Amino acid sequence: MAGQGTPEDVMRSLNFAQDVSKEIKQANYQMDRVELKRLLAELTAAIASSKMELSLLQGVCEARDNELIRLNEALVYKGNLRRRGDGYYKSIDGRPYGQPYCSYCWEGNQKLIHLHNRILSKDVRVCPHCKNEYQAMRTPFLEAEGYTA
Template structure:
């Protein structure tokens, strides 16, 4: 049995449906009611399995699409991000601005996560993904207006 959510799994379920067609042909198209009922039940089961496998395959494809989008974004941002203090920032004319991104997640996985203020703390920011803490003074919000050209 191939892994679920693969083309092989879909093909295998379709082969189940083909087996039903083969059985009908081999009978010379002469089947009693009970055999016909059984074969129709097999056919319905194969179609249901095909639908399920196609749904799983669709989610595999969607995950891959999301991964491609993420990789493309990482590629685009790679040239436009700058480290300042303990975080990364987008840049305008090479000058960092805006909200800080987690430096650990960017350097390890090329993923961009904004740091959040820790609840009830003005001194600490936290990455929602890796949960690393950062000092707020080392990861400030940089106002874009103040670096306007």
């Protein structure tokens, strides 16, 4: 009965654990050992499942937090990113500088992915994320005047 780490999944497994403990309580500890053992095993399993759902939920929350941070960064960068040739660059006073970012990843997903030189080639740059290739001369490293990156 593993869920997807939604709050509903957590509640469902907690409710199940509660139902089992109610059953134990209602029997007023007067049940036979075999039955009690079975219920305790069920309770243990229900609690383990709640724990798992909770950690899944925590993962989901962290992933959403990270996505929010990423989108916020993208929004901040949006204002000072400049397109030059086939790449995007950070800019100072409207002047692009530094290493180029993949234009496909930025325009499609607001992801800032630096282009890499393709191994054994100084004419081709490649995006490690989407694998698009760019001409190095259309995506040069830009020195920033009076600024060392």
